[in-house]
Amino acid sequence: MSLKTKVKAGNITNLSDARYCAGMGVDWLGFPANAIDPKTFAEITAWVSGPQFVLEIANHSLLEEYQVEFIQINCKEIAKTSTNSKARLIVTLAFADWDTSKELIGKNKDRIEFLLITHLAGDNQRDSEIIKSMSDLVDVYIDLDSAPYSLDDVLTFKIAGINISGNQELKPGLKDYAELADVLEQLEVD
Numbered sequence: 001m002s003l004k005t006k007v008k009a010g011n012i013t014n015l016s017d018a019r020y021c022a023g024m025g026v027d028w029l030g031f032p033a034n035a036i037d038p039k040t041f042a043e044i045t046a047w048v049s050g051p052q053f054v055l056e057i058a059n060h061s062l063l064e065e066y067q068v069e070f071i072q073i074n075c076k077e078i079a080k081t082s083t084n085s086k087a088r089l090i091v092t093l094a095f096a097d098w099d100t101s102k103e104l105i106g107k108n109k110d111r112i113e114f115l116l117i118t119h120l121a122g123d124n125q126r127d128s129e130i131i132k133s134m135s136d137l138v139d140v141y142i143d144l145d146s147a148p149y150s151l152d153d154v155l156t157f158k159i160a161g162i163n164i165s166g167n168q169e170l171k172p173g174l175k176d177y178a179e180l181a182d183v184l185e186q187l188e189v190d
Contacts, residue, residue, distance in 0.1 A: 003024075003025050003026070004187045004189055005155060005159070005160075005161050005162060006028075006141070006160055006161030007021075007025075007161055007162055007163075007164060007183075007184070007187065008029075008090070008161060008162070008164075009026045009029055009030065009051075009165070009166055010030035010032075010056060010163055010164070010165050010166070011030065011032055011035075011056070011166045011167070012029050012032075012036075012044075013035050013036050014044070014166070015044050015047055017167070018044050018047070018048045018166075019048060021051065021180065021184075022048045024180075024184040027051055027052065027161065028051055028052050028070070029048065029051045029052075029054065030053075030054040030055075030056045030163075031053065031055055031056060033055055033066065034058050038065040038066050042067070052069065053068050053069070053070070054068065054070040054071065054072050054090055055070070056072040057071050068087060069086070070087060070088050070089075070113055071085075071089060072089075072116065073089060073090075073091060073092065074091075074092050074093075075092065075105070078091065078104055079104075081111075083111070088111065088112070089108070089111050089112045089113060090141075091112055091114075092116045092118060092143075093105075093115050093116070093117055093118070094117075094118050094119050095118065095119050095120045095121055095127070095130070096119065096121070098134060102137065105137060106137055109137060112138050113139070114138060114141050115139070115141065116141045116142075116143055117134070117141065117143065118143045118146040120142070120146070120148060121148075122148040124149070124153070127157070128156070128157055131157045131158055131159060132158045135160070139160035139161075140157075140158070141160060141163050142154050142157065142162050142163065143162075144163060145163075151183060151186055152186075162183075164183050164184075166180065167179065
């Protein structure tokens with residue numbers, strides 16, 4: 001399956017979301033370390049092929065327990081990540097923090113896979129200009145959950161991809177895919 005843009009599906013905590021998103025052709029699956037233990041992470045990732053796996057972390061001490069090539073951190077945490085780590089960074093950044101963070105991001109751009117931008121301002125022209133300046137430095141993904149725009153509007157920006165979020169299963173094997181399906185089906189290439 002082919003999608004119009006690259007997609008990271010974050011907040012994946014169950015096999016149902018992981019398999020559905022992989023089957024729909026997402027590029028990345030993000031697993032929150034505070035909600036999924038290393039054993040469950042290993043079990044889920046063993047059943048899924050295609051996407052790359054991202055550990056969405058809040059606590060760096062847990063990193064060694066997960067086998068991932070990518071970690072997602074808040075921009076303020078960049079200094080706490082080891083420059084010796086083999087894991088590439090996906091850096092979450094609130095749109096309003098760009099001016100105060102761009103120097104730090106520039107210094108670490110060789111370690112950063114992409115910026116995940118949250119909470120756009122809602123001024124289409126200004127947002128577009130700032131996103132372009134961001135993307136001149138590193139690849140940019142937009143978090144759809146916090147964007148004040150439709151998917152079609154987001155796709156007009158100079159971005160490398162988008163971020164969507166999984167949610168909890170009603171019970172094991174029983175899942176409502178409506179939110180994920182709405183976005184992924186719109187992105188399908190005919």
